[in-house]
Amino acid sequence: MALDVLIVDDSAAIRKILQRVLAQTEIPLGTxxxxxxxxxxxxxxxxxxxxxxxSDINMPNMDGIELLTQIRANAAWKSxxxxxxxxxxxxxxxxxxxxxxxxxxxxxxxTADQIKEKLVGLV
Amino acid sequence: MTTEEMQELVETGIRSSVxxxxxxMLGCTVEAGxxxxxxxxxxxxxxxxxxxxxxxxWIGTGALTCRPEVARQLAGAFLMSEYxxxxxxxxxxxxxxxxxxxxxxxxxxxxxxxxxxxxxxTTIFGASFTTKIGGxxxxxxxxxxxCGGELLVxxxxxxxxxxxxxxxxxxxxxxxxxx
Numbered sequence: 001m002a003l004d005v006l007i008v009d010d011s012a013a014i015r016k017i018l019q020r021v022l023a024q025t026e027i028p029l030g031t032x033x034x035x036x037x038x039x040x041x042x043x044x045x046x047x048x049x050x051x052x053x054x055s056d057i058n059m060p061n062m063d064g065i066e067l068l069t070q071i072r073a074n075a076a077w078k079s080x081x082x083x084x085x086x087x088x089x090x091x092x093x094x095x096x097x098x099x100x101x102x103x104x105x106x107x108x109x110x111t112a113d114q115i116k117e118k119l120v121g122l123v
Numbered sequence: 124m125t126t127e128e129m130q131e132l133v134e135t136g137i138r139s140s141v142x143x144x145x146x147x148m149l150g151c152t153v154e155a156g157x158x159x160x161x162x163x164x165x166x167x168x169x170x171x172x173x174x175x176x177x178x179x180x181w182i183g184t185g186a187l188t189c190r191p192e193v194a195r196q197l198a199g200a201f202l203m204s205e206y207x208x209x210x211x212x213x214x215x216x217x218x219x220x221x222x223x224x225x226x227x228x229x230x231x232x233x234x235x236x237x238x239x240x241x242x243x244x245t246t247i248f249g250a251s252f253t254t255k256i257g258g259x260x261x262x263x264x265x266x267x268x269x270c271g272g273e274l275l276v277x278x279x280x281x282x283x284x285x286x287x288x289x290x291x292x293x294x295x296x297x298x299x300x301x302x
Contacts, residue, residue, distance in 0.1 A: 010243065011219040012212065016202055017148075060243055087226030092238065108223045109147040 002030030003123055004048055008041040008055040008067065009085070014108075018054055018085070021112045027052075027123055038062025042070060045077055052123055054115075057086040057093055065093070068100045081122040085110065124236055126282070129181065132235060133228065133263050133278050134158050140227035141276055144220060145269050149200040156266035161277075168254060170194065171209060172247045173221035177229050179239030183280030185225035186254070187217060193272030194248075200270050209248050218244040224276060232280075 005027075007018045015034045022029060033048060035041035037059045044050065053071065057064035064084055071077045081103035086093075094105055104118045124132075138155050145153045171194040173187045189197065195206040198216035206213050221244045233239050247254075262279045 011215055011222070013198075013202055013216040013219045016212075020203070058241060058243070087223050087230075087241070108226065109144045111147055 002028050003051040004030040004033060005052045005054065006033045006035060006041060006044050006048075006050045008035045008038065008053065008059070008064065010036050010056065010059045012036075014056070014085075018115070021115045024112060025116050025119060027119065038064065038067035038070070041067050045071070045074075045080075050077075050080060052119070053080055053082040054085055055082060057084055057097070065096055065100065068097060068102060072101045083118055083122070085115070129232075129236075129280060130160070130261075130263060132232060133280060134265070136228040136231040137224070137263065137265050137276050137278060139231070140224045141265075141267050141269070141274075143227060144223045145267075148220070148223065149197065149270060151200055151270045154268040156268070159264045159266075161262040161264050168247070168252055169250050170248070171214065171217050172254065173217045173244050174247070174254070175221055175225045175244045176242035177225065177232070177239050177280065178242075178283065179233070180236045180283055181232065181239070181280050182283040183278060185221065185228065186275075186277045187221040187224060188275040188277065189217070189272060191248070193270070193274060196270045196272050197274070214246040214248055218246045221246075225278070228278065 005022060007015045009015050019032050022032060033044045035044050039062045055064040055067055068082055071080060071082060083104040083106065084097045084102050085106045085108065087108045097105060103122055106114055106118050142153045145151060168188055170188065170190040175185050177183050191209045194209055194213050194217050197220065198213040199205050201216045201220065202212065226241055229239050229241050262277045264275060264277045267274045267276065
């Protein structure tokens with residue numbers, strides 16, 4: 001069954017790169033949705049059946065930590081795997097994301113293989 | 124940490140970060156030039172500049188600067204596309220490169236001085252404009268040859284004695300900006 005994926009990052013460049021990486025995986029992809037911040041991401045989640053979220057942490061309006069908090073607090077979304085992809089390297093943010101139930105964490109810069117490895121077993 | 128120790132850390136951090144980011148995300152070789160310590164705060168620019176603020180126990184700004192044709196080459200390598208002009212996608216790519224380079228440097232600084240915050244990048248594209256970081260007169264500048272063009276990486280950082288949450292930045296001249 002095709003999987004709808006939501007990419008959340010305020011950088012259009014990173015969203016484009018992640019789309020390309022996803023297309024190289026063996027994941028049966030449905031629609032790839034994009035959002036520029038956490039608020040837009042919640043709108044996409046409400047309107048679609050998303051099966052995987054790749055999210056930045058540092059974003060304007062609503063950051064990735066708040067987005068993850070809201071996803072985990074919603075009964076319809078709480079089982080969606082959320083992988084954080086960010087330049088944020090501080091241990092505090094990593095632990096916060098893991099405590100909130102992030103399925104994984106990839107630090108920028110990344111290789112396509114690192115992203116693919118992280119997604120293996122999640123979907 | 125003394126200002127001299129921070130300067131050494133910044134120099135090592137910039138070199139390591141640019142090699143890491145450009146090697147992994149652009150897939151091209153990186154050749155670092157000699158570090159220069161610039162004693163005047165005014166930076167005259169002509170092309171693309173991406174600026175990011177850092178704040179915490181130390182406060183400062185990181186900047187990536189390059190000519191328009193280099194920006195197009197870097198964006199092309201980053202996004203596997205070709206660009207004939209400096210458009211929104213090119214500016215966004217340079218902003219993200221700055222975010223990764225300065226973000227990685229920030230992580231190295233955090234290991235020594237404690238938690239630091241990073242602003243979202245501001246990208247400037249134009250001709251004959253001048254940037255000035257308030258309150259500082261020392262930049263660490265390293266030129267890199269990346270994807271056949273020159274990329275300048277500059278950082279100015281000082282102890283945050285007044286507990287400010289962002290660095291002051293003045294930009295004068297003709298420009299197009301994108302946040």
